[in-house]
Amino acid sequence: MVRDKKLIVGNWKMNLDTNEASLYLHKLAGMVKMRRDVEVVLAPTLLALQSLSLQIDRRQFKLAVQNLYWRDAGAYTGEVSATQLRGVVDYAIVGHSERRHIFGETDKDVRNKIQAALRNNIRPILCVGETASERADNETNDVLHDQLAAGLANITSDELTHITVAYEPVWALSNGKDFASHPTPLPEDAASVAAFIRRQIDHMFGKNAASDIRVLYGGSANSHNASGFLGAEGIDGLLVGGASLNAQEFSEIIEKAHKGSAVAKK
Numbered sequence: 001m002v003r004d005k006k007l008i009v010g011n012w013k014m015n016l017d018t019n020e021a022s023l024y025l026h027k028l029a030g031m032v033k034m035r036r037d038v039e040v041v042l043a044p045t046l047l048a049l050q051s052l053s054l055q056i057d058r059r060q061f062k063l064a065v066q067n068l069y070w071r072d073a074g075a076y077t078g079e080v081s082a083t084q085l086r087g088v089v090d091y092a093i094v095g096h097s098e099r100r101h102i103f104g105e106t107d108k109d110v111r112n113k114i115q116a117a118l119r120n121n122i123r124p125i126l127c128v129g130e131t132a133s134e135r136a137d138n139e140t141n142d143v144l145h146d147q148l149a150a151g152l153a154n155i156t157s158d159e160l161t162h163i164t165v166a167y168e169p170v171w172a173l174s175n176g177k178d179f180a181s182h183p184t185p186l187p188e189d190a191a192s193v194a195a196f197i198r199r200q201i202d203h204m205f206g207k208n209a210a211s212d213i214r215v216l217y218g219g220s221a222n223s224h225n226a227s228g229f230l231g232a233e234g235i236d237g238l239l240v241g242g243a244s245l246n247a248q249e250f251s252e253i254i255e256k257a258h259k260g261s262a263v264a265k266k
């Protein structure tokens, strides 16, 4: 079952040029042991995907794109389609809060992108999460409900098995550097949100789908808080931003995912 493995995703956002990405990958590859119980995915700049896909050992790391356009081809200047990414990446981050809030991506865009990824054999990682003001207004569950209902509309139960949901509370995201000191939810709060997400999936797709879907936590995850989140009920991995840009820090997070699951199996 897919939830037997922890999933650790490094979202490099708009950091590292092609050369830096290649050097970083080389360094990280020397630090990270291949583990059967941990899947590691890297989401570099779009520009570096092609070269990293040649450099990478896919048994050790997989690649994700940070965004894609939902049409397969055509007159869409500046966009890159899932069809073009097919074979280069295994995963696509879809509906990241920075896409939603800075670039005005709507739930309909998110839905279209998920479907585009699926029809091109790319596994979507659907990001959901409330802003600080939505949290202050007690709207977290409503926001998550709407984002899940809209993002997963028209998906079949079979397609859902290829989808991962990432809970990324917008207020907990670091600026890329302050990930060690930025406020985050408590692991038990992340666990109750994961339970809420599974209830929504249950309503939409049934019990099996709800217990099988992978749910990640993201927002200032680092080597100190990783074990707490990874040990929280219903959390299957981490979507890491700032801390994934530091090879030492990121490799420690990966090692914690392995250690945590080794303890859990005892």
Ligand code: 13P
Pocket (backbone or CB within 6 Å): 011, 096, 168, 172, 173, 174, 175, 176, 179, 218, 219, 220, 221, 239, 240, 241, 242, 243
């Ligand atoms: P930080 O880990 O820097 O808060 O970023 C999280 C994130 O947005 C990952 O997609």
